[in-house]
Amino acid sequence: MRLLVNKIFLVLSVLSAMIGLAFLAWILITLFIKGLGSFHFKLFLNDLIDGGLRNLIVGQFILAGLAAFIGIPLGMAAGIYIQEYGRGKYANLIRDLSDIMMSAPSIVIGAFVYAVIVVPTGGTSGFAGAIALAIMMIPVVINTTDNMLSLVPRELREAGIALGASKYRVILDIVIKAAKVGIMTGILLAFARIIGETAPLLFTSETSNYFSLDLTESFPSLTVSIYDLANEPEESSRDLAWAASFILTLLVLVINLTGRFFTRNKD
Amino acid sequence: MNIMHLKKFSFTYPGVEHPSVRSITLPIVKNKITALIGPSGCGKSTLLRSMNRIHDVYPGNKYDGKIELLDTKSGKKNNILEIQKENELIKLRQQVGMIFQKPTPFPMSIFDNVAYGLKIAGLKNKSELADRVEQALKDGALWKEVHDRLGKSAMGLSGGQQQRLCIARAVAVKPEVLLFDEPTSALDPISTGAIEELLVELKKDISIAIVTHNMQQASRISDYTAFMYLGDLVEYDKTETIFLNPAEKKTEDYITGRFG
Amino acid sequence: MEKIFQKLSLASATLVFVILLGIFFTLFNSSKLAIDEFGFDFITNPDWNKEVVIDSSSIIENESDEIIDEDEILFDEDDEEAETSTIYGGLVPIVGTLLTTLIALTFALPIAMGIAVFLAEIAPQNISHVVGVAIELLAAIPSIIFGMWGLYYFAPIVADIVGGYQVSLLTAGLVLGVMILPFMAAITRDSMNTTPGVLKESAYALGATKFEVIKDIIFPYSRTGIIGSIILALGRALGETMAVAFLIGSIFVLPTAINSPTISIPVAMANNFGEASGVGESALFYLALILFIISFAVISIAKFYFLKKAN
Numbered sequence: 001m002r003l004l005v006n007k008i009f010l011v012l013s014v015l016s017a018m019i020g021l022a023f024l025a026w027i028l029i030t031l032f033i034k035g036l037g038s039f040h041f042k043l044f045l046n047d048l049i050d051g052g053l054r055n056l057i058v059g060q061f062i063l064a065g066l067a068a069f070i071g072i073p074l075g076m077a078a079g080i081y082i083q084e085y086g087r088g089k090y091a092n093l094i095r096d097l098s099d100i101m102m103s104a105p106s107i108v109i110g111a112f113v114y115a116v117i118v119v120p121t122g123g124t125s126g127f128a129g130a131i132a133l134a135i136m137m138i139p140v141v142i143n144t145t146d147n148m149l150s151l152v153p154r155e156l157r158e159a160g161i162a163l164g165a166s167k168y169r170v171i172l173d174i175v176i177k178a179a180k181v182g183i184m185t186g187i188l189l190a191f192a193r194i195i196g197e198t199a200p201l202l203f204t205s206e207t208s209n210y211f212s213l214d215l216t217e218s219f220p221s222l223t224v225s226i227y228d229l230a231n232e233p234e235e236s237s238r239d240l241a242w243a244a245s246f247i248l249t250l251l252v253l254v255i256n257l258t259g260r261f262f263t264r265n266k267d
Numbered sequence: 268m269n270i271m272h273l274k275k276f277s278f279t280y281p282g283v284e285h286p287s288v289r290s291i292t293l294p295i296v297k298n299k300i301t302a303l304i305g306p307s308g309c310g311k312s313t314l315l316r317s318m319n320r321i322h323d324v325y326p327g328n329k330y331d332g333k334i335e336l337l338d339t340k341s342g343k344k345n346n347i348l349e350i351q352k353e354n355e356l357i358k359l360r361q362q363v364g365m366i367f368q369k370p371t372p373f374p375m376s377i378f379d380n381v382a383y384g385l386k387i388a389g390l391k392n393k394s395e396l397a398d399r400v401e402q403a404l405k406d407g408a409l410w411k412e413v414h415d416r417l418g419k420s421a422m423g424l425s426g427g428q429q430q431r432l433c434i435a436r437a438v439a440v441k442p443e444v445l446l447f448d449e450p451t452s453a454l455d456p457i458s459t460g461a462i463e464e465l466l467v468e469l470k471k472d473i474s475i476a477i478v479t480h481n482m483q484q485a486s487r488i489s490d491y492t493a494f495m496y497l498g499d500l501v502e503y504d505k506t507e508t509i510f511l512n513p514a515e516k517k518t519e520d521y522i523t524g525r526f527g
Numbered sequence: 528m529e530k531i532f533q534k535l536s537l538a539s540a541t542l543v544f545v546i547l548l549g550i551f552f553t554l555f556n557s558s559k560l561a562i563d564e565f566g567f568d569f570i571t572n573p574d575w576n577k578e579v580v581i582d583s584s585s586i587i588e589n590e591s592d593e594i595i596d597e598d599e600i601l602f603d604e605d606d607e608e609a610e611t612s613t614i615y616g617g618l619v620p621i622v623g624t625l626l627t628t629l630i631a632l633t634f635a636l637p638i639a640m641g642i643a644v645f646l647a648e649i650a651p652q653n654i655s656h657v658v659g660v661a662i663e664l665l666a667a668i669p670s671i672i673f674g675m676w677g678l679y680y681f682a683p684i685v686a687d688i689v690g691g692y693q694v695s696l697l698t699a700g701l702v703l704g705v706m707i708l709p710f711m712a713a714i715t716r717d718s719m720n721t722t723p724g725v726l727k728e729s730a731y732a733l734g735a736t737k738f739e740v741i742k743d744i745i746f747p748y749s750r751t752g753i754i755g756s757i758i759l760a761l762g763r764a765l766g767e768t769m770a771v772a773f774l775i776g777s778i779f780v781l782p783t784a785i786n787s788p789t790i791s792i793p794v795a796m797a798n799n800f801g802e803a804s805g806v807g808e809s810a811l812f813y814l815a816l817i818l819f820i821i822s823f824a825v826i827s828i829a830k831f832y833f834l835k836k837a838n
Contacts, residue, residue, distance in 0.1 A: 016641020105766020
């Protein structure tokens with residue numbers, strides 16, 4: 001009897017794993033079929049106004065790139081503070097707050113940036129969108145920096161100090177270098193996450209049908225446009241939304257897997 | 268002549284009520300090897316780590332008494348416990364180096380590891396750096412094994428080689444004193460032997476203090492030995508005396524293995 | 528140089544604090560208008576964007592609790608335009624948010640636990656690794672993709688089975704469940720892996736089956752971590768926008784059945800923020816504030832009570 005229960009349980013567990021994988025496969029296959037179905041090279045040559053995705057893809061990269069440009073140094077510096085300089089209560093408080101921010105609703109961040117940037121500056125802008133993405137990225141970078149630095153053995157730091165290096169030299173030359181691979185992976189995963197975000201951009205940078213490098217205006221976004229296109233009645237819009245979804249997912253998964261590839265080598 | 272002299276030195280860890288090391292008076296003789304021995308928890312590592320003030324990395328501890336370091340140029344004796352400024356602490360560590368129990372190669376090339384202390388001290392001239400690195404590696408008995416792969420990562424070296432690299436790295440800045448905190452306890456017997464030989468060579472130019480839980484090692488290589496127990500210095504004398512004719516019963520009990 | 532570096536890193540760390548406070552402050556500030564106007568009744572009032580007449584004694588027709596067409600103008604006895612004001616009540620999106628999350632949790636929990644058990648205890652090392660990465664890839668898929676797939680492929684099937692609308696509380700909740708599934712599975716697996724090997728081995732040595740070891744040793748040992756993962760997943764699900772936006776129907780009507788369309792807070796914000804102004808916009812901020820507070824509370828509970836990490 002016990003063995004029967006055991007067997008049933010094991011079967012259920014394997015079944016759950018298969019369900020999980022099935023969902024993944026279902027989504028990927030759907031994207032593949034619908035996406036490839038509407039795929040043609042003009043997508044990369046035309047902007048949305050001409051039925052292509054060029055401006056959206058470039059725009060999304062620019063937004064995420066700018067967010068990373070702002071978020072990575074700030075996140076790493078804060079992570080360094082918590083792990084290397086922090087002294088008890090304040091450092092722990094920041095660590096906890098950052099952890100909480102990691103799971104905070106992205107649309108609320110969008111509303112926040114709307115109120116503090118879009119309203120005073122009189123309109124949506126690429127800057128606002130990038131900042132919203134940066135706010136989302138910072139806690140993730142803090143978390144990964146903090147964790148990776150904590151794995152570096154303390155003797156390594158002491159050895160640097162014992163040679164007469166000042167603390168910041170030890171951190172930059174030795175500790176960060178030792179944690180380099182883990183931090184890079186964490187940053188890549190964070191980048192993959194924000195490049196797929198929609199909600200924070202909805203009312204901060206919106207999107208645009210035209211190719212634009214002007215961050216002071218509404219800025220083209222792949223994710224926001226997918227939402228718009230999916231809501232349009234025309235079949236062609238829907239098809240374009242699928243093609244865009246396919247490209248977006250491909251992008252996110254490639255960046256994600258690249259990040260994991262780095263740490264795999266270390267083992 | 269004493270290169271360092273601890274006088275009634277006590278050390279209390281942060282947040283702890285009683286000192287871990289109590290009123291120790293101990294000379295470190297120039298160009299000799301002084302061994303610190305004693306059972307686990309006796310305070311020997313704590314004492315050693317006070318001598319380059321590495322404890323200061325973890326703020327909140329309390330020092331009492333004096334630790335004098337002889338300035339060989341001026342002949343003055345400076346109390347290193349009085350040092351407050353960051354740049355003077357840095358100078359102290361350039362004069363009093365440290366090797367740890369676990370080999371600690373930096374994540375860089377072999378060359379960069381050895382050159383590190385020199386670079387942060389401000390040495391930029393490439394050929395001079397190369398000369399100093401070569402000399403340090405020779406002093407550290409590692410040159411022959413690595414001279415053709417100085418650009419390779421230090422992480423690829425074996426445990427014994429890594430520890431010799433750490434020694435070469437410390438020696439490169441030409442310190443007066445080198446502190447060794449159980450440097451061979453993580454190594455195999457052959458590497459241990461190589462490093463013990465190295466220490467005996469090094470003492471010609473550098474004064475050495477070594478913490479070891481291996482009594483045979485202390486009797487093999489040291490000139491003077493200090494036996495510590497529960498934070499106190501029980502006995503200090505020439506090594507032969509400590510091992511063949513100790514004055515204190517406790518010392519004798521430890522040496523003969525009556526307690527570990 | 529050392530001092531500069533130290534100060535810079537401290538400043539960056541403080542930025543986190545500042546941003547969090549800033550969010551609270553800003554939300555509060557921007558919702559003040561709505562808070563002053565509607566107070567706590569906002570939470571229990573199901574009427575959104577409804578015009579009501581202030582002075583009800585003088586209108587000819589239309590009861591004041593009918594939903595009035597925006598363009599319709601009321602006239603009172605003296606044939607003057609009746610004074611109306613628009614009221615907003617957040618009950619529907621609040622209920623929608625809570626119910627979709629509940630459905631998501633109910634759906635995801637058993638599957639996530641099953642996956643975690645599979646990864647931690649049943650699968651051999653290499654399979655566990657590969658499947659683990661696959662599950663994490665599921666987590667990496669952007670939420671808008673879940674929305675697309677959910678609307679065009681998943682929802683029709685659900686609607687076929689259960690009947691009713693394709694866009695509803697149910698379909699939104701289920702897709703939300705698929706989204707939080709990998710997250711819950713990963714944290715639960717990590718919790719389970721903290722069980723000391725010797726504990727498991729002692730149980731096996733007594734002749735216990737795998738199921739018994741999991742049930743009697745591993746689950747109790749990692750219980751707090753597991754509960755923490757559930758609550759944390761809950762916290763994340765509360766704030767999910769895009770997938771739910773595709774699937775919930777986006778109408779301000781309380782659901783009468785599990786498969787009726789309704790709305791959630793993030794979706795209400797996503798759909799209406801663009802055109803809102805004045806009290807309407809403030810009401811949206813009020814909703815945002817409520818969501819933020821609830822999320823913050825739930826996530827904090829998960830973190831501090833259940834997921835204490837020995838750092």
